[in-house]
Amino acid sequence: MNPELAALKPYPFEKLAALKAGVTPPATMEHIPLSIGEPRHAPPNAVLETLRRHEGDVARYPATAGLLELRQAMADWTGRRFGLAAGSLDPERHVLPVNGTREAIFAFVQAALDRTRPARVAMPNPFYQIYEGATLLAGGQPLYLDCRADHGFRPNLEAVPADVWRDTQIVFVCSPGNPTGAVTPLEDFTRLIELADEFDFIVASDECYSELYLDERAPPPGLLQACAALGRHDYRRCIVFHSLSKRSNLPGLRSGFVAGDAELIEPFKRYRTYHGCAMPLQVQHASIVAWNDEQHVRANRDAYREKFSAVTEILAPAMDFPTPKASFYLWPAVPGGDDEAFARDLFAEQHVTVLPGRYMSRDSAAGGKLCNPGSGRVRLALVAELDATVEAASRIRRFIESRA
Numbered sequence: 006m007n008p009e010l011a012a013l014k015p016y017p018f019e020k021l022a023a024l025k026a027g028v029t030p031p032a033t034m035e036h037i038p039l040s041i042g043e044p045r046h047a048p049p050n051a052v053l054e055t056l057r058r059h060e061g062d063v064a065r066y067p068a069t070a071g072l073l074e075l076r077q078a079m080a081d082w083t084g085r086r087f088g089l090a091a092g093s094l095d096p097e098r099h100v101l102p103v104n105g106t107r108e109a110i111f112a113f114v115q116a117a118l119d120r121t122r123p124a125r126v127a128m129p130n131p132f133y134q135i136y137e138g139a140t141l142l143a144g145g146q147p148l149y150l151d152c153r154a155d156h157g158f159r160p161n162l163e164a165v166p167a168d169v170w171r172d173t174q175i176v177f178v179c180s181p182g183n184p185t186g187a188v189t190p191l192e193d194f195t196r197l198i199e200l201a202d203e204f205d206f207i208v209a210s211d212e213c214y215s216e217l218y219l220d221e222r223a224p225p226p227g228l229l230q231a232c233a234a235l236g237r238h239d240y241r242r243c244i245v246f247h248s249l250s251k252r253s254n255l256p257g258l259r260s261g262f263v264a265g266d267a268e269l270i271e272p273f274k275r276y277r278t279y280h281g282c283a284m285p286l287q288v289q290h291a292s293i294v295a296w297n298d299e300q301h302v303r304a305n306r307d308a309y310r311e312k313f314s315a316v317t318e319i320l321a322p323a324m325d326f327p328t329p330k331a332s333f334y335l336w337p338a339v340p341g342g343d344d345e346a347f348a349r350d351l352f353a354e355q356h357v358t359v360l361p362g363r364y365m366s367r368d369s370a371a372g373g374k375l376c377n378p379g380s381g382r383v384r385l386a387l388v389a390e391l392d393a394t395v396e397a398a399s400r401i402r403r404f405i406e407s408r409a
Contacts, residue, residue: 012141016134017364024349030356037397040360042183042333042386044254046308049301052255055291062286069278071102075289078296079262083247086215087230093238094229098267101274102284102292105259106213106246107135113244113263114139114175116276117207123172129160129179131365131379133211136177148173149367151378158185158327158336162196170204181214181225184365184384185336186329188218194231201242207269210245213261216252216302218331219310225331229265240265251333252302253295260284260292309333312387312394319398323405335385336362340405342381354407355400360384 021040030036070076076096084094094100103109110133118124120143128136130149140147148169150160159182176197180189189210197208210228218224232240248261263270277283284292295301316335317328326337339347344361351357366379387394 007142009142009144013138014134017360020364021348021358021360024345024361025352025358028349028353030352031354034356034400036356036358037389037393037400038358039385039387039389039394039397040358041388042251043256043388044251044333045388045390046254046305048254048258049295049298051298052253052258052291052295055294056287059287059290062290065286067283067286067289069101069274069283071284072286072289072293073097075102075284075293075296076100076262078293079247079264082296083229083245083264086224087227087233089229089233090238093233094240094264095267099240099270100262100264101270101277102289103246103261103263103277104282104284105250105256106211106248106261108259108282109246109261109263110135110177110209110211111139111142112277112280112282113209113246113273114143114145116273117269118143118145118174120144123174125169125173127160127165127173127176129177129182130367130369131184131362132177133179133183134365136211137367145174147367149369151369152182152185152187153378154327158182158187159189159193162193162200167204170200170206173204173206175207175209176201178208178210178228180210180212180227181217181329181331183214183332184334184360184362184379185327186332186334187327188225188330191226191231191234194226194228195235197228198231198235198237198243206242208243210243212245213248214251214332215247217306217309217333219306219313220330221303221306223330239267241268242266244269249292249295252305254305255295258288258291260288260295308391309387312391315391315395316385316387316398319395319402323402333387335387336382337385338382340408344379344381344383348383351401351404355404357397357400357404359401360386 080094080096124145126140127148244265250256324337362379362382
């Protein structure tokens with residue numbers, strides 16, 4: 006077997022299961038999980054109807070590149086959403102359907118990393134663990150960029166030395182951030198593009214939460230939007246990942262796309278042809294419907310706003326947390342500072358599951374002292390329906406107040 010498999014760290018939910026092992030919560034309370042970022046809102050009916058209408062397409066092989074109609078829908082949506090120049094995102098050259106961003110991020114690193122030279126892959130810390138796992142299996146070295154409160158929960162790009170950038174081949178951005186909800190501003194994207202040109206690395210922006218934002222007047226910017234503002238209409242060295250999982254409440258559809266630099270897309274398509282991971286035709290047709298409709302997405306945002314408002318009112322007097330601009334997560338500090346003990350005892354006493362922040366982070370030597378930027382916080386995924394989410398927040402507050 007590939008010896009790099011031994012380098013993979015346990016997934017956060019493996020650690021969480023071990024933490025809860027042997028703990029018996031109150032049987033009189035229904036379990037409310039806030040640990041997994043799996044949308045629970047209803048998927049769009051039109052998408053489900055399209056799936057049923059095209060169920061016979063399971064008898065046909067799909068092509069890696071996907072239907073041109075699908076790529077056109079993806080290119081058109083991206084252009085509208087991020088204000089790209091008309092026709093600059095060519096569906097034949099700049100867009101490729103993928104089976105969700107998780108699969109695509111992992112595969113992209115395998116295809117893009119050059120093992121014949123130093124191969125650092127920079128990623129936010131805390132982070133989505135696929136960035137790290139993909140790097141390790143591709144023979145690369147993760148570079149953890151801490152996201153701390155004193156820098157708006159975004160990496161401090163200016164703190165990275167030039168010699169480290171020189172060994173870097175890929176820089177991952179997650180905006181809006183998981184788990185912090187922080188949004189990368191256009192000036193940070195612009196600075197990353199400047200650094201990519203100077204040190205010859207790829208900027209890979211994971212934007213799967215981009216459509217879940219709290220202020221309807223302020224949608225989060227994206228990497229290709231920064232390219233457009235610079236007049237960089239070839240999107241050189243830039244690639245973005247988008248998905249229907251969060252935007253359209255379709256995590257089981259496994260449908261998304263990558264878009265950007267044609268010189269990155271073409272070899273990645275070649276890799277995926279050998280990989281054998283083409284999107285099923287019935288999923289492609291359903292995805293066209295989803296990307297062409299914004300009404301259900303606005304309704305989705307409205308539902309999350311209602312939950313954020315209700316939960317903030319309940320928890321703000323008891324916990325310190327940043328008000329996120331986007332995503333469906335809260336990232337509160339826990340009283341006492343022990344995120345593992347907080348999560349375990351909350352489950353034991355209130356039958357609510359949250360994810361300890363340290364499970365999404367790695368130790369770093371910021372300021373010369375070894376520490377974990379996720380330690381002392383927990384991730385709350387506000388994905389359940391409103392009543393269950395409010396009940397969970399009320400239980401968390403009772404739990405905290407009972408220990409004050």
